Amino acid sequence: MWDVIKSVLAAFFGVQQDQRRRKDFEQGKPGAFILIGILLAFLLVVIVFAVALMAAG
């Protein structure tokens, strides 16, 4: 699970080692990546919104 999160975070960041990427694509389940991806995207929205609220504060 943690590995999946790390990989998705790397995807958000846009940087990933070739080796890890190969591992993900060979062993990982696509569903898990998509689910974590959506969750993390939602988290991103929440974080940015919180920053905006704070800044507007």
Add this chain to the structure above:
Amino acid sequence: MTPVQRTVTKTLFALMMMVGFTIALVPLYDVFCNITGLNGKSASQPRAIVSGEIDESRYVTVQFITRTGSGLPWRLTALDRQVRVHPGQAYEVRFAFVNHGKTASRGRAVPSVSPSEASLHLRKITCFCFQEQRLEAGERLELPLMFQLARDLPENVHSVTLAYTLYPAADDQLSSSVIALTQGGGA
């Protein structure tokens, strides 16, 4: 099922989800606006008055603007155009409707609040904007607006503008049923 068919089915499912989401966006937008006061429209539903202390240390200027949209031979006038109120205090102001037309007609005053976030803190107890009005030819009607600005009105708000635009009421059966269907009765 071939793999291609499976993919197409999944894609079509995603497509249907998006179609559903699109339809849901309209009522979602209304809900969102009601929560955040985004478009200043939440002021169109009656709310109970909250009795409590009146914040006498603050004054807020409340201005009333009236406009007439096209197609209705009516005039709407704010008899009190500006009042200075304390948050927490309930006020009543009066508006006059006149039908200059030669026949009876129906109209509706659509409210807008500026700044939009103030609409969250504006409680209207009675308002002519909650429903349509019907005026006979030549009839003049004075109607009250009773409102209260909540005490939690943000400190930086010093003036609130309430605009009412008068529009002819839609009497088309179809359109009102479509609106009811799609907008979930909001706005």
Add this chain to the structure above:
Amino acid sequence: MAPQSPPKATLEHSQSASGSATADGFQEEHHYRSGPLRWLLTTNHKEIGSLYLIFSLAMFMIGGAMALVIRLELFQPGLQMIQPEFFNQMTTMHGLIMVFGAVMPGFVGLANWMIPLQIGAPDMALPRLNNFSFWLLPIAFTLLLSTLLMPGGGPNFGWTFYAPLSTTYAPPSTTFFIFALHMAGISSILGAINIIATILNLRAPGMRLMDMTLFVWTWLITAFLLIAVMPVLAGVITMMLLDINFGTSFFNAAGGGDPVLFQHLFWFFGHPEVYIMILPAFGIVSVIIPTFARKRLFGYASMVYATAAIAILSFLVWAHHMFAVGLPLVAELFFMYTTLLIAVPTGVKVFNWITTLFRGEITFETPMLFALAFVVLFTIGGFSGLMLAIAPADFQYHDTYFVVAHFHYVLVPGAVFSIMAAVYYWLPKWTGHYPDERLGRWHFWLSVIGVNLLFFPMHFAGLAGMPRRIPDYALQFADFNMASSIGGFLFGFSQLLFIWVVVKCVRGGVKAPANAWDGATDLEWTVPSPAPLHTFETPPDLRDFKFH
């Protein structure tokens, strides 16, 4: 053109199965019809790809002619050629045709031609659907263009068709406009379904997702974007239709509706739409630059991830088109921050292309010239995009020529140049002949000079205060507009040269071998040039194939 060395990893052995399918392969297939019916009924991905590309080129010329009408009127202050109501129809139609008729079908045409060739598939997954999606387009655009002849004229409310100008105040032809847009939308959705089904199912055995070329990857993500946002467009124009013809009030303040809702819905579609028009361009450039730098694409995985990140972020930034509609402070800040975030993955892409060039072995054939111009000019468009993202400054930029300059920089030397690069790059594969290199260079340099002369002064006009979509302007904008108009005509007429190069290449020229460019390593270069009508009928053996 230097003689080409044979490709390193050839798959000729896999070709023996479909060996008889050579350049004149279809003549042996007697069940094929001849004449116009054959083009009407074709289900072959290459023929449909060609149809899309020809359609796109025709629309590019029509939309371009409209742009020239606009530039002619704006050559000098005053109204000389046309009246404001026709001017508004021209700006609207120019935008609609270029977006939905030229750029999107152009990319779909390239996808049809090249995705099966790049993944080793015999055809698209749904060939008959493919035919149907294409033929919707000529019908849709004939209908759209015919509105210009209707009483009251064609759509005149801008390609963003903000309500209530496009509902209560619209010309009677608007219902036809909505219908045409529905058809174009259905065509895009069907095309996207087909592309997804093809890429996910028809890859040659042994090709994993991360072995695909960037062009295929970006198209896969673009197709998902299309599936996600085209229903939103369909929904919003359906609501317009109900407002116009059935008395509803979705966007009409008079009935309790909200004109701002229109803008939220439109841009929730519109911003991903912007990326639909640029992601495949990223893919094309990511394929062409490594070929002519003779070096593997730097950071392949980052490129894929960055594309996905851009696609996800594109759903979170729509209201940056609406900073001036009166959003609350928190919303302005939120959309400013998310918009700024998009610059990160976009920057990653530019850095990757440049690092691919670094320590390469570079040559400058025409496709490479267009790809390099893309990198530079798209980045300039990205810079102005960064400036536009700053909400307080956007109050000054919004709806001025600065915005016009920005989106034309990303769409013309961006998306359009990438399509031209792709055409020059793959013409040897399509026709068996190299495009005329000398004419190609002329076309390139005239286009680059023209496009910059056309769009660069628009930055200054916008900063100086010229609003967009106006048929006449104050005197202080005169010099900028004159320069833009000259550039516009230079750019516009240079495209006749492009047509000539393409026609000339179809009719003959230097023969191209299977691998037309010595740095090219992708799968399409293993089939003969021109590509026979049927390729990869037996999946290629990829055991010894070196992916990108």
Add this chain to the structure above:
Amino acid sequence: MRKGFALAALLAGLSGQFPISHATGWNMPVGVSQVSRDVYDLHMIIFWICVVIGVVVFGVMFYSLFRYRRSKGAKAAEFHEHTTVEVVWTAIPFLILVAMAIPATATLKNMYDASEADYDVMITGHQWRWQYDYMGEDVTLFSNMSTPKAQIAGTEEKGEHYLLEVDEPLVLPVDRKIRLLTTSADVIHSWWVPDLAVKKDAIPGFVNESWTRIDEPGIYRGQCTELCGKDHGFMPVVVHAMEQEQFDAWLAERKQAAAAEAGGVDREWGLEELVERGEKVYATVCASCHQAEGQGLPPTFPALAGNQALMDDLDRHIDVVVNGVSGSAMASFSGTLSPVDIAAVVTFERNAWGNETGDVVQPADIQALIAP
């Protein structure tokens, strides 16, 4: 300003595309309010950041293009990945963006400063003019473009402020906080004055707020920036900022003028004077849609000349002008034209271009139709 110009000149010089003919007008104006100066500074900061990034990125790119070309004997290297480099060039842009967002946030918060204003002005967009109501002062202005048609058609030389001049500018005092409320009577417009860095959409049924405080007396020009139909390009915004005393005098004068105007309603008007006045009203308000000769632009804008149905029905004619037509481009003029103007323009339309009804509409009758 000079910095901005030098920069623009540099850019133009770099691109080498056109001669530098104007000493100003290449860049965003610095403007005459604190907010506009902040916005200008922000604009220049971001611009310079982009220039620096551009120089570095394009520098590396062009270096590679020259240094590693095959004709110079370059041989391709093998590398295609470097995690550290990738992390660095993702992190650095992110930090730059954070650095850009901080001043932008501060400026935006200043723009949204809702502290108490000295004057409130309601701005209403109409197709195609602006209406300014000084709230609480009983003064209303209508601001139409005053550039003659002949200048647009090119039969007359264009004036200095071609397309950016109006008959009635918005007059505001300097050094006072002004609250601007924007709304629209028909389609969406946008009210923009570059020198104030105020741009706000005017949306039918909604009221938007913005604020400004002008530092220097002067005349500041802008335009409508949201496509609002045919004459979108012909609805300029002009703000005339003056000292408080002058403003007070102007306001008093306007109030008197409004009172005098109201007086004209009571008396009996003759055909001649109504037609004469109506012709002027028609030219400023009606001609943009119904055209100079009343021929209209069917089907959107019906013809008035020879419109027999309309000429046969005086009440309908008055009703349409006073109350507008729902669901069409015809607005209600009860709130935007005085009773005298409405009477005059209807009289004119009924006695021009071959319409010879001889009808005379009295302002008092119109007054009765729009009284509150």
